[in-house]
Amino acid sequence: MKVVVLSHGHPVFSKGGGEYAAYYLWQGLNREPGVEAWFVGRAHPEALHSFSTLAVMGERDYLIGGNAIIADLTATTPLGADSDFAELLRQIDPDVVHFHHYVHLGIELLRVVRNACPRARIVMTLHEFIAICVNNGQMVKTDGRLCFHYSPRECNLCFRHLKPEDFFLRERYIKSFFALADAFISPSDFLRRRYLDWGLETRHFEVIENGLPEDDRVPPRTLADGEPRGRFAYFGQINPYKGVDVILEAIAGLPKASRKSMSLDIFGGSLEYQPEAFRQKVETLLAACGNTVHLHGVYDPAEIGRLMREVDWVVMGSIWWENSPLVIQEAYKFGRPVICPDIGGMAEKVVDGVGGLTYRARDSVSLAALIKRILADAALFDRLCRTLPPYPALRAITRQHLDLYESIGQGIAV
């Protein structure tokens, strides 16, 4: 079986969860007997040749151009039968073309695939809500409120310069391409339900987690005498959606005594690229937290195991729904309970008391209370560690994908 995995970014240049999920799948597929897989990841123009949309990154590993914007998702690269991408597809002659996202690439690539390889099955893994929500696919309103349901009229309230009809057109346009896909995959049931609510019509729509390369748990950190399990870690980008500020607010609001018995390590960057107001807010909060919080900067996914050794808890602050955050699965993989908001994909992956603890989303007071409870209850950590769910190991996940590819060929409705 020949599979082409398309991603909206190449992890060498773009270290997001979706890019890694696609890349790991490609690696996993190539390890399976009888499977050949190609990776085609979107890259920025400087990484590409001047007069081709394609470039080689490695064996069966391609870069592709594209700068489709969220507002209309229309491709910026050639789409004809003689385009570089169509030529590559015909040369590979794949059985399956698996889109891990469509943003940047352009939604029309689905039809380019259908035109170039009429017999190939098209599979699409959905990540956030970019098809549904113009606000970066977050389903958070531009005034900050959570959004529960797609409606062009409400979208118009978020983006006054776009009329309800513009959102309707965008929806119709995207759906006209989604109709070409043979199956959809969502890493969380929450996201799947949101897309069904939006009106995605498909016979195959499965929940399959994004796979993680196999690795062993790391043992719990050794404690000094009387030391509480008070080392928290945040992994991920620092931006308003990820809610680092919620965590910092919670810590800043703790009594001094509590702060002294805990710490927060922040692994992640991009603060310098954030809007001024947000940056100032975070910097003010960092100053208020003093020695309790340490900023470590960007990390590579390969380092996570090592970094986890020195922490007790993985904490999240996201103010949007999330899909299936990679960081939750990484925590489970290395044996660390997760503290996260109680909404969306996070609430699905972390049920309070099973694999971790949840707090009221966007509520730093709720998080502060939770931290106090954690610091006061010495047995909580061990109790939760015994409930950690299994992580989605790459091999098993890859085989679930292969089963899905096969099942579409057999025309089995799910």
Add this chain to the structure above:
Amino acid sequence: MTESHPQVLDKVTGASIVASAKFDSLRSFVDLAIATEGGYAVVIGWIFDPLDKSRGMARLSPGDGKAWGGDTEARFGWLSKGLKRNGRDHRQFIRHPLVHGVDGTQLVRVERSDVSAAMNQTPGAGRDMHGFILTTPVPPSEEPVLAIELTDDRYVLLNCRWVRTPGDIVAGLRQVSSLPQSTLLAAVRAGLGDEHPLFALVRDMPAESQLASSGASPVKSVFARVVKRAQGRMGAVLNDLSQLPTNIEKPETVLVSIDRGYPLGQAGFLFFGWYLTPKQRPKGISVCDEFGNQVQVADRMAPISRLDVVSAYRSRFHNVDEMCGFVCLAPIPTYGGEPRALCFDFGEFGETWLKIPSDKTASEGLTLAKDMLGVIADPARVRTRLFEIFDTSLGKAIETVIAARPPVKKRIDILQFGTAPAEPRYSVIVPLYGRCDFVRHQLAHFADDPDFRTAELIYVVDDPAIITEALDLAARYHEVFGVPLRLVWYGENRGYAGANNIGADLARGQDMVLLNSDVLPQHGGWLAILARALEKLPAAGAVGPLLQFGDGSIQHAGMYPKTDATWPGFLLNSHRHMGIAWTGGDGPSEHPMLTAACLMLRTADYRALGGFDENYVIGDFEDSDLCLRLRRYGKRLYLVPEAKLWHLERQSQNLDGLAGNRQMITLYNAWRYMTKIRKGGLVDPRTVEIGR
């Protein structure tokens, strides 16, 4: 005098020709008859006709026997035509001194007070128009036979002694200009302008050495003298209208400002402005041309609202009438650049004269029509009179302008993307205006519809600003969607009707679909559903699908006539049940009219009807117009809701939701629509009986 025209007399009975000497009261004389090398005859003379016995002047064709007994139009084409075009009898030319013939003939009437005096009449304004200068093209060797046509169908031949050589011509002109009645030549310049052959004749005289030894240029001196005398004689007002003001403030009589005038050729002169008469009403208001012809217009000035004037003058006058504005169509033929004056006559308090600026800009057609509609700045405040204003002035003026639009440029560019079906079953015509990204959306929805394998898709770019974008879009998205399509463009904006008619000219399909670009199908197969209905339903002339907004509510499920009490007189269209969820099922139903946002009809029917009426402004009522013409031929119109499409229209059908100028355009169209119904060109939609 008849002896010199044997070739004419051969064809005419003696009774047809009378000598002017024998005809009581009518006198005429030709001062000078010039045959130029350039192929023109220029005749300067006068006709004294106190009893109105003449109809006009005629050029008789030698040897053309039929002309004498045949119809007047052919006999006196150059003169009669110009007059008949105005829909009036021949004597009108006396009132309208500048007559432009179709063949280049021009007749100017000029004042000859010397003639009045010679005939023992008191000279005076408006009573001295006896003189004429006639210019008419003739073969160089031919001498035209000129006659005065009488009201009893007889003729008085004009006795002309033709001069041909440069010397004779100059001598003759000098003689004429040295006469006391030398206003003739001044009038040539004032009335005919520098382009007139007579003017060229004077200007391009042979060098003076050939003529006389006076030393000075005889032509120049003659002309200078003539102009000087003419000025003295004609008076400041009529001699140079361009010197008059365009606004006047005389609180004792009148405060008046003329905003603009639109020359409409034979249809007259449309102008607008405002005036206040704080102390007394004028005895008369008239429009004058540069020859002193006057038409009374007081009862033709339709009052319009001018709140700006009210606010400007309220502090000075206690009774400023909001309706002090006016629009007027003066029945005085006027061509671009010709000066016209407005005269307020206050009897013993004198006259107030001002100039009406005549629009000389190159704007025409739609641009001009929109501009003219802007005359009514606030239609809502004159709504009870608006229909009448259209009837008496504005409507007629705009009809003239729209009808005079130049025909579509012959150059139509067509680019075919992909291979169109050899024998298409359907032709789908989509005009593009303003926004063309809908192409991308439509193609995405047509791509997997098998019906489009037998359809030819024609996009008509009716907007010069988006041609490049449309071409790029078509090229790019044809590649990915594979739907063959044709892009048609012509570098101008013809409006919805014009664009569809151009598309329809190219249509090869048996059935035609008129489609808006913001209409998207909800499902495939809609073309076949509509075609089947068109074929099967009794007397079906056109069928339309159910059109829904994005939320599923009705956008169009049949169109009905409606009146609006706030706009008395106008007939509008209404989309019934708009905004309400559709619960009507899939069965067809008949309606008085259907929208053309998506309408299927037979290509042959569309052509037989001549397509859309292009003389509505921009895009209103074309569809109801087409529907009501189909009904004239007994055709019936059906909604076929088994076919469902989305229509993302935002444009309001409600008059109150439209901004000023757009509202006026719709009201104009509504007036025109109603006028066509009144004249019987369209079936009255209020009388349509819907079959069950």
